Amino acid sequence: MLTQESHKALVCIQCGKCTGSCPESGKTLFNIRMLVRKKQFQAVVDESLPWYCTSCGACTIRCPRDVKPSEVIIEMRSALIENGSVPLALQKALENTFVQKNPWGRSRNKRAAWTEKLDFEVPHISETESKRLLFVCCIQAYDPRCMVIPVNVATILHRAGLEFGILGEEEACCGNEIRRVGEFGLFEELQEENIANFKEYGVKEIITLSPHCMNVLKKEYGDLGIKVSHYTELLAPMVKEGAIASKGSYNKKVIYHDPCFLGKQNGIFDQPREILKSVEGIDFLEFSRSRENSMCCEGGGGRMFFEVEATYKRNAEARVEDAISRGAEVIATSCPFCVMTLEDPATEKGLIVKELSEIMMEVL
Amino acid sequence: MSYALIVAEVRRGIFEERNLDSIGICAQLGKETAMLLPEGQYSFNEKMVDSIVKVKAGEEVFLNPLNMAAIIGKIAETRGKPDFIVFTHSSSGTEAAAYTAGIFGFPVITDVSGYDKERGVFRKSYYSDKLFGEFKTIGESAAVLTVRSGSFKEFAAEKSAAPNEVSVEDVPVSDSRTFVEYVEEEKTDIDITKADFLLSVGRGVGNKDEIPAYEELAGIMKAVISGSRPVIDKMWLPKARQVGTSGKTVKPKVYLAMGISGAFQHIAGMKDADCIIAINKDAEAPIFQYAHYGIVADMHKVRDALKGILKG
Amino acid sequence: MNILVFTKRVPATQEEELRLISDGKDVDFSKLPFKVNDWDNYAVEEAVKIVEKGGGAVTAVSIGSAESDEVLRRAIAMGAKDGFLVEVDQALHDPFARSALIRNFIQKEGTPFDVIFTGVQSEDDQFASVGGILAALLKLPYVSMVIGIDSVEKDYMIVRRELEGGLQERVRVATPCVVSIQSGINEPRYVSIMGIRKASKVERKSFKGTDYDAGKDAHIELVQWTYPPKKGGAQMLTGELGDVCAKLMEILKEKGVYQ
Numbered sequence: 001m002l003t004q005e006s007h008k009a010l011v012c013i014q015c016g017k018c019t020g021s022c023p024e025s026g027k028t029l030f031n032i033r034m035l036v037r038k039k040q041f042q043a044v045v046d047e048s049l050p051w052y053c054t055s056c057g058a059c060t061i062r063c064p065r066d067v068k069p070s071e072v073i074i075e076m077r078s079a080l081i082e083n084g085s086v087p088l089a090l091q092k093a094l095e096n097t098f099v100q101k102n103p104w105g106r107s108r109n110k111r112a113a114w115t116e117k118l119d120f121e122v123p124h125i126s127e128t129e130s131k132r133l134l135f136v137c138c139i140q141a142y143d144p145r146c147m148v149i150p151v152n153v154a155t156i157l158h159r160a161g162l163e164f165g166i167l168g169e170e171e172a173c174c175g176n177e178i179r180r181v182g183e184f185g186l187f188e189e190l191q192e193e194n195i196a197n198f199k200e201y202g203v204k205e206i207i208t209l210s211p212h213c214m215n216v217l218k219k220e221y222g223d224l225g226i227k228v229s230h231y232t233e234l235l236a237p238m239v240k241e242g243a244i245a246s247k248g249s250y251n252k253k254v255i256y257h258d259p260c261f262l263g264k265q266n267g268i269f270d271q272p273r274e275i276l277k278s279v280e281g282i283d284f285l286e287f288s289r290s291r292e293n294s295m296c297c298e299g300g301g302g303r304m305f306f307e308v309e310a311t312y313k314r315n316a317e318a319r320v321e322d323a324i325s326r327g328a329e330v331i332a333t334s335c336p337f338c339v340m341t342l343e344d345p346a347t348e349k350g351l352i353v354k355e356l357s358e359i360m361m362e363v364l
Numbered sequence: 365m366s367y368a369l370i371v372a373e374v375r376r377g378i379f380e381e382r383n384l385d386s387i388g389i390c391a392q393l394g395k396e397t398a399m400l401l402p403e404g405q406y407s408f409n410e411k412m413v414d415s416i417v418k419v420k421a422g423e424e425v426f427l428n429p430l431n432m433a434a435i436i437g438k439i440a441e442t443r444g445k446p447d448f449i450v451f452t453h454s455s456s457g458t459e460a461a462a463y464t465a466g467i468f469g470f471p472v473i474t475d476v477s478g479y480d481k482e483r484g485v486f487r488k489s490y491y492s493d494k495l496f497g498e499f500k501t502i503g504e505s506a507a508v509l510t511v512r513s514g515s516f517k518e519f520a521a522e523k524s525a526a527p528n529e530v531s532v533e534d535v536p537v538s539d540s541r542t543f544v545e546y547v548e549e550e551k552t553d554i555d556i557t558k559a560d561f562l563l564s565v566g567r568g569v570g571n572k573d574e575i576p577a578y579e580e581l582a583g584i585m586k587a588v589i590s591g592s593r594p595v596i597d598k599m600w601l602p603k604a605r606q607v608g609t610s611g612k613t614v615k616p617k618v619y620l621a622m623g624i625s626g627a628f629q630h631i632a633g634m635k636d637a638d639c640i641i642a643i644n645k646d647a648e649a650p651i652f653q654y655a656h657y658g659i660v661a662d663m664h665k666v667r668d669a670l671k672g673i674l675k676g
Numbered sequence: 677m678n679i680l681v682f683t684k685r686v687p688a689t690q691e692e693e694l695r696l697i698s699d700g701k702d703v704d705f706s707k708l709p710f711k712v713n714d715w716d717n718y719a720v721e722e723a724v725k726i727v728e729k730g731g732g733a734v735t736a737v738s739i740g741s742a743e744s745d746e747v748l749r750r751a752i753a754m755g756a757k758d759g760f761l762v763e764v765d766q767a768l769h770d771p772f773a774r775s776a777l778i779r780n781f782i783q784k785e786g787t788p789f790d791v792i793f794t795g796v797q798s799e800d801d802q803f804a805s806v807g808g809i810l811a812a813l814l815k816l817p818y819v820s821m822v823i824g825i826d827s828v829e830k831d832y833m834i835v836r837r838e839l840e841g842g843l844q845e846r847v848r849v850a851t852p853c854v855v856s857i858q859s860g861i862n863e864p865r866y867v868s869i870m871g872i873r874k875a876s877k878v879e880r881k882s883f884k885g886t887d888y889d890a891g892k893d894a895h896i897e898l899v900q901w902t903y904p905p906k907k908g909g910a911q912m913l914t915g916e917l918g919d920v921c922a923k924l925m926e927i928l929k930e931k932g933v934y935q
Contacts, residue, residue: 081866081868082868082870082871084865084866084867086866088598088863089570089571089572091866094866094868095711095866098869099688099709099710099711100688100691100709105690105691106691107691107692108707108709109692109707110691143645143662144645144660144661144662145662145665183868183869184869184870185868185869185870185871185872185873186868186869188869189869305571306571343665344664344668347665347668347669347672348668348671348672350672350676375839375840375843429808429818430817430818433812454840455820455821455837455838455839455840456839458804458805458808458820459808459818459819459820459821459856460808461805461808462771462804462805462806462807462808462809462812462818462820463808463809463811463812463818464812465772465805465808465809465812465895466772466775466808466809466810466811466812466813467812469772469895470895471770471772471895471896472771472772472803472805472809472895472896473803473896474802474803474804474805475802475803475804483899485899487902488803489802489904490800490801490802490901491687491689491694491799491800492689492690492799492802493904494689494692494693494694494904495694495696495703495901495902495903495904496901496902496903496904497769497801497898497900497901498898498899498900498901498902499769499896499897499898499899500896500897500899501895501896502894502895502896502897503895505895538817539850540817540849540850540853541817541818541819541847541848541849541850541853542847542848543845543846543847544834544845544846544847544848545845545846546843546844546845546846547836547843547844547845547846548842548843549842549843549844560933561928561933561934585928585933585934586933586934587933593859593860596860597859597860603842604842606842609840610838610840610842610858611841611842612841612842613841617931617932617933618927618928618931618933625690638931639927639931640910641924641927642910646691648693652909652910652912653906653909653910654910655910656910656911657910657911657912657913657924657927658909658910658911658912658913659912659913659920659924660912660914661917661920665917666917666920666921666924669917669918669921670921670924670925673918673921673922673925674925
């Protein structure tokens with residue numbers, strides 16, 4: 001049932017392109033090329049190293065030999081997990097996911113509490129005709145900062161007349177980060193539960209709010225015959241056709257940050273840009289490291305749940321400084337993890353971080 | 365003759381304030397009280413009880429539950445069985461209460477925080493104070509209780525006459541369990557009980573890498589950092605910084621609780637602070653019941669915003 | 677050393693709102709997730725660490741419904757050699773009744789042990805009494821609130837008890853004995869789902885509580901449940917984050933802790 005991708009460490013020629021692309025190399029002791037080498041020789045690896053990976057995917061995308069170094073990391077992490085040597089904070093996140101089906105350990109029964117902020121009812125997926133599922137995502141269901149995203153997107157889709165439903169309390173964590181940290185058993189449990197629900201309710205289409213959810217539902221849940229997309233893929237054509245009326249203007253210098261799981265890993269670069277550029281008044285700016293070269297915010301790979309020993313300047317801080325130096329007033333992005341990791345340094349330096357739907361709601 | 369035996373909680377010559385709750389519940393139960401103490405001088409208002417029973421044994425013998433059961437057995441022989449045996453809900457109190465109940469086959473209810481006189485039921489916390497269970501004892505035998513600190517002390521009152529004093533001698537001392545020594549916690553240069561302003565972080569801090577930013581904020585605000593049990597259990601802050609029943613009890617001018625839900629054991633350690641300000645993501649967090657001011661927000665966001673205001 | 681550890685399956689109530697049903701006679705568990713009692717998790721970890729170091733075996737025992745098998749599998753995944761389930765169909769609220777059942781089970785089955793570990797208390801009823809009552813019923817010495825086990829010798833142990841205010845006391849206790857383990861004594865290892873699945877292959881024996889007079893020794897009875905009294909509550913500061921922080925600074929200035 002598990003579509004596990006296996007790595008091919010043995011064909012690695014040690015060219016070093018992976019380390020050259022890695023957001024952690026140079027600043028930390030993490031060296032992916034060396035770890036693949038160690039894998040080739042079954043050599044001992046320092047236990048702290050595999051936890052640095054942010055799952056940005058750059059190494060795997062650029063590897064000329066299709067080694068899939070990110071899978072090497074997942075396998076190393078899996079071995080550490082089975083051995084019981086897991087960072088304590090990550091243990092808690094995994095145990096929470098096991099009990100409450102979300103890494104934050106928030107009550108499963110409150111997973112649909114965000115819908116109380118809407119001025120309309122969101123039906124359960126079983127009550128819809130279109131069987132179009134809005135997959136909410138754990139952090140967006142529970143975290144007060146991110147809860148605005150499902151509220152906004154649901155409102156936008158509702159006003160555009162698009163029918164959709166939710167699983168509510170039956171939604172379990174998609175498991176993207178769970179698989180990335182190597183807990184295969186837990187990932188399978190989550191996958192089984194979600195797939196059983198998709199089948200039971202005859203889900204035909206899934207709209208995700210997080211690129212992480214989209215990634216795993218689209219590529220790692222097997223062939224379900226269900227169309228999976230990120231909400232920006234739906235919104236961009238709707239904005240073009242004028243299905244979403246925008247009246248106000250957003251007169252700010254906005255720079256767009258490509259999330260790794262949306263951009264480089266799934267090729268969705270244009271749709272978020274089209275949406276932003278359609279907003280009246282936006283002065284649209286680009287990072288030089290944009291699109292496939294976007295700088296990873298370091299929120300992936302399970303790193304929202306634990307911290308590594310780090311004395312270096314975080315990418316998020318560097319990204320915020322870069323944005324400021326380009327004259328941006330707002331960093332716009334379309335991933336809740338990017339929002340959370342960028343917002344910490346942004347708040348300190350006086351820059352605003354907005355998820356796309358937040359900007360849209362200001363002008364609708 | 366019906367009476368309640370109060371086993372005093374003492375430690376290194378100190379008569380703990382929690383004993384007032386034991387006295388208070390006996391007033392509610394309408395029982396004459398006999399307070400049991402070991403050898404030594406303890407300062408407390410003796411007129412609060414009807415009689416004092418002094419055991420001819422030192423504190424360390426007294427605080428050993430194996431010996432306590434034997435002591436109580438002797439008292440029952442000479443004075444008759446008490447209707448209630450009351451301990452404080454504390455490390456040694458609860459230990460001795462459970463063991464005593466087992467030895468004599470008495471019912472035991474711990475952490476009693478309420479008593480309904482009319483219905484004769486005891487209230488006890490469940491699920492960290494989310495619910496209370498109401499219990500009745502079955503049968504006519506004595507009942508063992510441990511009493512939650514702060515729950516009954518308002519009922520403790522002076523009697524009209526001074527108490528009479530009796531002593532218990534020839535107490536058999538067990539050698540199956542013996543006291544070796546006290547172990548003080550490591551001395552650090554900070555004594556959080558002396559701080560005027562405590563910035564306390566709880567489970568919501570998420571991981572230890574967030575702590576330095578709180579230390580920085582505390583530095584700017586001239587606050588002292590402390591934490592609740594989950595943070596200390598994970599060793600993100602040293603034990604000396606723990607606020608709560610198994611840590612320190614603090615009474616600062618301001619207690620700023622960030623990401624602390626308000627479990628009772630923590631509240632007990634800080635509820636007498638002059639001003640409690642609670643910050644928590646969860647609007648239902650019990651701490652908002654005890655705080656003077658509350659903010660429903662992500663603690664990290666508040667920290668960063670405060671730092672921004674104070675530095676800029 | 678052979679260690680018998682008691683482990684309990686409890687509802688995860690930290691984030692939940694609890695509802696009373698049947699006129700206050702029952703708690704609605706239907707939508708609650710369950711987990712292992714935190715204190716018992718520390719106890720299992722401590723027991724496993726001791727036998728990993730000094731030899732012996734850990735046997736996990738759970739008193740509860742059939743689903744309590746989950747916590748036995750978890751204990752086995754952590755390193756316990758086997759698990760026993762003593763099935764009771766209704767919760768035994770009275771710690772005396774639970775301890776008596778355990779005593780009957782141990783004596784009837786002749787389960788060998790050098791030390792019995794319990795957690796200081798369980799997250800649901802927080803009675804903190806089973807360990808002490810059990811020790812008394814088995815006529816064994818008892819130590820509770822154990823925050824550290826300094827040494828394990830042939831017929832005694834040196835342990836540290838957690839007292840109030842950060843103080844600890846070192847105690848010598850003869851074995852066999854009953855020890856109640858306090859949270860924070862160690863860092864329990866992570867148990868992966870694969871690990872729990874592997875543990876399923878180890879046989880867990882099931883026993884019926886009724887065979888050991890479950891519930892016969894109840895000394896207290898639950899009359900009903902009530903909700904806690906609502907206290908006054910805090911004055912909430914609301915608004916934009918910047919404004920809220922400004923208000924907060926005003927309060928600090930007013931209280932004289934910040935200029």
